[in-house]
Amino acid sequence: MAAAVEFAKSPAEVLRVGPGFSLASVDPxxxxxxxxxxxxxxxxxEAQDARLAELQEKLFAEGRAGSEKRLLLILQAMDTAGKGGIVSHVVGAMDVQGVQVSAFKAPTDEEKxxxxxxxxxxxxxxxxxxGVFDRSQYEDVLIHRVHGWADASELERRYAAINDFETRLAEQGTTVVKVMLNISKDEQKKRLIARLDDxxxxxxxxRTDLAERAFWDDYMAAYDLxxxxxxxxVAPWHVVPANxxxxARIAVQQLLLDALxxxxxxxxxxxxxxxxxxALVADS
Amino acid sequence: MAAAVEFAKSPAEVLRVGPGFSLASVDPxxxxxxxxxxxxxxxxxEAQDARLAELQEKLFAEGRAGSEKRLLLILQAMDTAGKGGIVSHVVGAMDVQGVQVSAFKAPTDEEKxxxxxxxxxxxxxxxxxxGVFDRSQYEDVLIHRVHGWADASELERRYAAINDFETRLAEQGTTVVKVMLNISKDEQKKRLIARLDDxxxxxxxxRTDLAERAFWDDYMAAYDLxxxxxxxxVAPWHVVPANxxxxARIAVQQLLLDALxxxxxxxxxxxxxxxxxxALVADS
Structure with a gap:
């Protein structure tokens, strides 16, 4: 088998969100x-699955030996963008014993x-x-901003609280990899129809997918902000074109490999x- | 590719622990x-991975649609018997989003x-x-019995409490699959040495592995009891020869397939x- 074609430029660099970034500048x-x-x-x-699994096992082994290192992948995206596929096809190569997936849905009354x-x-x-977050603390500055469930000053408090929180995670030894899977509005339509046809x-x-879809532009603005x-x-965002x-899968795989x-x-x-x-075991 | 050789008799039957069972009667x-x-x-x-993954996804999908069905695999064994290998090589074929592995180690002060x-x-x-339990509530009637941390009447209370607990799980829609991976004392020695040589x-x-190994016969008696x-x-045990x-992997895979x-x-x-x-999506 020929060697696999690797990335010419690191996704950690080319996909990283820097100052002045705008989603409109990215072609999904x-x-x-x-x-x-x-x-x-x-x-x-496929070629990199084994490497990813080995690195994850080493991380797990170091944890057993007292290291504080850990990894947190945060996935955000519009519906159908492929979060689930990333988890099953990229994260799935790691040993399930060392992985904890948390899907954050609408909060319960107690959580609220x-x-x-x-x-x-x-x-x-x-x-x-x-750790893998399928949606995350960012819902509280995305859907909440789009629907006006939080006002401007509360949103500012949350951005700052998130930054403090992620700084603390990093200080504790957590490498935070933040990924937004970026699909186009047309691609979402195709995928929703494909779901309905199967x-x-x-x-x-x-049905709420369609309701949120109507706020597409507002979501893009909320993401940009x-x-x-x-x-x-300490915790940069990466916008991964996901049409x-x-x-999207090899990009996130490479981000995880680089982080590890x-x-x-x-x-x-x-x-x-x-x-x-x-000697003791041999005699036992 | 030729069709895979399947089980001639169901592991759910031939490995099931019935009345009068004794570990001494099983060749590991x-x-x-x-x-x-x-x-x-x-x-x-390998041939059955896809089927297992599909059944697990259906279970997950039914859960989303309001079904109470769920599956709990309980793994117990002496050290090195291969619990970890079962989780990564059998359970690992399922989507990590629908699987929750819990490793029960020595309890914390709060747990105690x-x-x-x-x-x-x-x-x-x-x-x-x-759900997958890597060790479980059974530690409290195994290691506790072996080391005398619980007396006879307390052990009786625990057996009864476990049966009540598992009955309640079953009533809630949980299929409980209990597996003891059965290796021989000689095989454990080989595996411990192999670990030390790598x-x-x-x-x-x-080092506690060796200390517990010294109580091998007491453990076998505790398992039998x-x-x-x-x-x-509602929750039968299965003893899986694991040398x-x-x-061991195909036997547990088949137990999971049958349960699902x-x-x-x-x-x-x-x-x-x-x-x-x-139509609404197409117009959106």
Missing amino acids: QSTPGYTGNKADGKALL SHDFLWRIEKQVPAAGMV PTKHWKYS AFEKTSTD KKWY EGLDLDWPKATFDVAAER | QSTPGYTGNKADGKALL SHDFLWRIEKQVPAAGMV PTKHWKYS AFEKTSTD KKWY EGLDLDWPKATFDVAAER
């Missing part, structure tokens, strides 16, 4: 940093009676773990006398 | 109900200040989910007018 159909085609992308995804970060804090990954997918369709306020050095599912590589992970050294222990 | 090297060899077993495992089922209850799977596995070795007291009609990892098949799962029907919704 594009494949930044990658010159390969769909077949190349699929081959790359607390500050918005209360339910989030309970789901942050423990040392050695990979009886095995009807359960994924909700959230990026401006919360794409920080091509295969591209950056942790300088290794198998923990034995804290006991290996030869002595081996 | 055997492959009950399966006539194929290692290569056949590996091929079967509650009844033994307190921490267990918090980890039972929600509707539509597959620096990438040192983190998996604990636990089986006698808690292998019920051959490939066999028994739930008569299907894709939920749409609760909305599909054609009308499609």
